[in-house]
Amino acid sequence: MLNLARGSAARAGVASTVGALAVRGLAVRGLVVAAVALGALTGCGSQATQPAYSPSVTVAPTASLPPATSPPPSATTPTAPTPTPSSEPSSPSVDADPARPAGQCPDDDLGVLVVPVDSGAGSIDYEVLFTNTGGTACELRGTPGVSVVASVSGPRIGPAASGGQSGVTTLTLQAGDTAQAALRITNIGTDGGPLPGCTVQRGAGYRVSPPHSSRAFFVEDPEAVACADGPSFMTIGPVTARTG
Template identity: 35%
Template sequence: MSVHKHRAALSVLALAGALVLAGCGGSDDGGSSSAPEVSGQPSTATSSPEATSGQTGEATPSSTGSPATDSPSAPAPATASEPTTATESDSVSEPPAAAEPTGTASPSSSEPSHPAAGEQPGGSVASVEACRATDLSGAVSPQQGAAGSVILDLTLTNDGDQACELSGYPGVSFADASGEIIGVPATRSGTSGSAVTVLPGESATAQLKQSNARNHGQVCNPHTTAALVVYPPESYTSLSIPYETQACGNPKIAQLEVQGFGV
């Protein structure tokens, strides 16, 4: 039994010496070869991060990978160009609101100018208001006599600063010194005539016929007049024209007949 143990020990020593010689021989070849792995370290010490991550179940980013593609929480690509794109499409699809067709003349440039209200080309008066009593003065003058009557001209003058119009019959009555009306107003005779435009300072005339008071006898009930009260056409105010004569106070007797202006 001791002999066998001695031989086994020699074999171990011989093997160890062979290994030592083999190691020395490797270093003599230039020292470029790596030493054999005899330390018994596990190969996982030099394993790549990908292998480790596969074992643990956690994603470990690679040192050479792109963060934008490897990381699941990386932000989406920038969208700063989207508002610009929407604005451009809006401006293309919507034409300018104030666009007008070219080559079209403005209506005002092709229409003739119109005269101002109340005027005609050349400055003549087209339409004016009716004459007011406050802008008029009057006169009465005999023109001719007939059997039992007299023809008078009733003249009204425009004392205002604007043209006015006399159109139709005036209203005429006798009045005493206190302004009280005597008898009945004048009746209308003939035609109403045409409208007369009276410029400032000018006049228009209507004819007035008066019968004599004595023609009617005692039933006339004569009174001495002081004026004629005249209402211009279309007027509710009157003017007084001095005129003295004998007028019948009987309301059934008409002494005055009047024609229209412009006859």
């Protein structure tokens, strides 16, 4: 009986040990399965997050473009303001030569001559003649300009004739009429005559400007002489009606 009891106890211990081993095996197997499952999940996670291979691309630097600018505003022509009519009367135009007669003889309608009329011991008298060569009447007033010149377009020799406006009147010249101005020249000869300090120089003629005209006429006279330096040697009067 004692052996049977020992055998039952031994079998009970073996069974207990086997059961414990079985439980441990299950636990170990569970851990292994869990580890395998975790490894699978970890592998899947790593595979999901691993970037796919792509070739290396180098981007060349590009030149920076200047910032876009707005086109300049188109030029606009300012509009001139419209003048406002003034109630004040406008000032009358000022004549550049108020002494010029309204019917001044056109330069193209004048013929000019210088003719000697008398001579004395100390002077020679001339007449400067202005003839209306046009077809209509015109007017002259004032004192002409006269000087001795070296040639047609050459320089003046010595001082021009001195004159004044005493006795000035307006002359009306019909077509073909002639006005005259008295010219007196000191008889200086070739040695200066009565004028001290006069250096005598012969000219080619006279340059004559009608009163209130900007045009000069050349009148040839190979006997014309002048004081190249020294005192005035000519005088000229205003135009008057010719009596002769």
